[in-house]
Amino acid sequence: MKRFIYMDNHATTPVDPRVFEAMKPYFMEDFGNAASRTHVFGWRAAEAVKIAREQIARLINAEPEEIIFTSGATESDNLAIKGVAAAYAEKGNHIITCQTEHKAVLDSCKRLESQGCAVTYLPVGRDGRVDPTQLRAAITDRTILITIMFANNEIGTIHPIAEIGQIAKEYGILFHCDAVQALGKVPCDVQALGIDLLSISAHKMYGPKGIGALYVRRRKPRVKLVPIIDGGGHERGMRSGTLNVPGIVGLGKACEICREEMAVESARIAALRDKLQNHLLTHLDEVYVNGSIEHRLPNCLNMSFAYVEGESLMMGLDDVAVSSGSACTSATLEPSYVLRALGVPVELAHSSIRFGLGRFNTEAEVDYVAEKMVGVVKRLREMSPLYDMARRGVNLSTVDWGGHGHSHGPEGHSH
Numbered sequence: 001m002k003r004f005i006y007m008d009n010h011a012t013t014p015v016d017p018r019v020f021e022a023m024k025p026y027f028m029e030d031f032g033n034a035a036s037r038t039h040v041f042g043w044r045a046a047e048a049v050k051i052a053r054e055q056i057a058r059l060i061n062a063e064p065e066e067i068i069f070t071s072g073a074t075e076s077d078n079l080a081i082k083g084v085a086a087a088y089a090e091k092g093n094h095i096i097t098c099q100t101e102h103k104a105v106l107d108s109c110k111r112l113e114s115q116g117c118a119v120t121y122l123p124v125g126r127d128g129r130v131d132p133t134q135l136r137a138a139i140t141d142r143t144i145l146i147t148i149m150f151a152n153n154e155i156g157t158i159h160p161i162a163e164i165g166q167i168a169k170e171y172g173i174l175f176h177c178d179a180v181q182a183l184g185k186v187p188c189d190v191q192a193l194g195i196d197l198l199s200i201s202a203h204k205m206y207g208p209k210g211i212g213a214l215y216v217r218r219r220k221p222r223v224k225l226v227p228i229i230d231g232g233g234h235e236r237g238m239r240s241g242t243l244n245v246p247g248i249v250g251l252g253k254a255c256e257i258c259r260e261e262m263a264v265e266s267a268r269i270a271a272l273r274d275k276l277q278n279h280l281l282t283h284l285d286e287v288y289v290n291g292s293i294e295h296r297l298p299n300c301l302n303m304s305f306a307y308v309e310g311e312s313l314m315m316g317l318d319d320v321a322v323s324s325g326s327a328c329t330s331a332t333l334e335p336s337y338v339l340r341a342l343g344v345p346v347e348l349a350h351s352s353i354r355f356g357l358g359r360f361n362t363e364a365e366v367d368y369v370a371e372k373m374v375g376v377v378k379r380l381r382e383m384s385p386l387y388d389m390a391r392r393g394v395n396l397s398t399v400d401w402g403g404h405g406h407s408h409g410p411e412g413h414s415h
């Protein structure tokens with residue numbers, strides 16, 4: 001059977017075997033409902049949930065009671081943004097976010113706009129970061145929430161989180177941070193960074209899919225949330241629904257492993273990422289790294305390869321799983337809105353690839369992908385009349401790039 005190399009760890013990660021082992025008993029032996037107070041089955045489940053809450057809280061320097069379990073970060077983002085908007089409606093109706101947020105944040109904001117909220121979508125610089133000065137200038141006396149992600153899922157760019165937290169505190173505005181991609185890769189201390197709400201997803205950190213959490217600050221200030229799901233009043237009334245005990249145990253274990261191994265693991269992965277990046281920059285011309293090089297997740301490399309299309313690149317990399325900077329929307333292949341927000345030209349956005357390295361990638365895999373990538377780009381460029389023209393000095397700014405007639409590849413943009 002053909003072996004595939006997985007390098008799309010921003011989309012999802014495999015479950016760590018240690019996480020899987022920890023979860024196993026909670027499917028069949030200890031299957032109780034954590035809300036059952038009258039027997040040992042319930043108590044055992046509740047105890048497992050308690051331990052997981054502590055493991056998660058420890059990773060982000062929070063209290064266990066501040067962790068609210070959800071079905072994943074999409075729900076956490078929705079709950080944070082819509083929950084705050086409803087709870088603080090009397091105080092104001094203005095939210096500040098940024099153009100390169102995940103759709104779970106952007107579409108929650110759009111929903112609120114349709115219900116009368118005002119939303120500012122801050123631009124980002126060429127490096128993909130929001131400018132704290134622009135953030136400050138956007139604040140009004142009606143601003144109730146700033147929601148800016150820790151690190152971007154396409155380019156890995158890390159925003160100036162401590163500065164944003166500081167500004168939020170100064171003005172008494174709540175700060176929600178979608179930390180899905182950063183958690184377990186870089187230190188994330190909600191106290192030091194002034195974060196009031198933080199979205200977490202297990203399947204991006206070697207835990208299972210369908211479980212996540214929202215950190216909700218309980219002191220200084222005590223954050224109020226109007227729930228978006230009504231029911232039995234679980235999770236301090238903020239998120240009703242029987243707890244997914246095996247999933248929660250998995251998320252807890254995943255957090256514990258990250259806390260213990262993050263420093264060593266991130267250094268190893270960053271070295272592999274840098275090796276890949278350097279190989280591509282050395283052996284190919286007209287390739288560009290997208291987003292900040294300095295403020296970047298250790299596992300992310302997003303590059304544009306001029307004169308070749310991402311879809312063709314991905315087809316050439318037939319045994320390597322990566323994502324491209326194009327996304328299928330209805331009838332056309334749209335360039336990534338994140339890359340466009342950085343000011344990356346459309347054609348370069350279409351020629352971009354996101355390599356997402358992870359815990360289980362080896363150096364041999366990185367070497368293989370680096371060599372293969374160079375070969376594929378060179379081969380495609382040999383067939384590219386545009387590359388040939390550019391090499392001969394033809395001014396390509398007059399060339400019409402429109403009418404991409406390609407078929408639709410897999411969607412690959414907003415994980």
Ligand SMILES: Cc1ncc(COP(=O)(O)O)c(C=O)c1O
Binds near residue numbers: 072073074201414
């Ligand atoms: C930055 C970011 N936020 C939110 C999500 C959604 O997370 P989930 O898949 O747990 O709903 C993702 C993943 O797709 C993401 O990368």
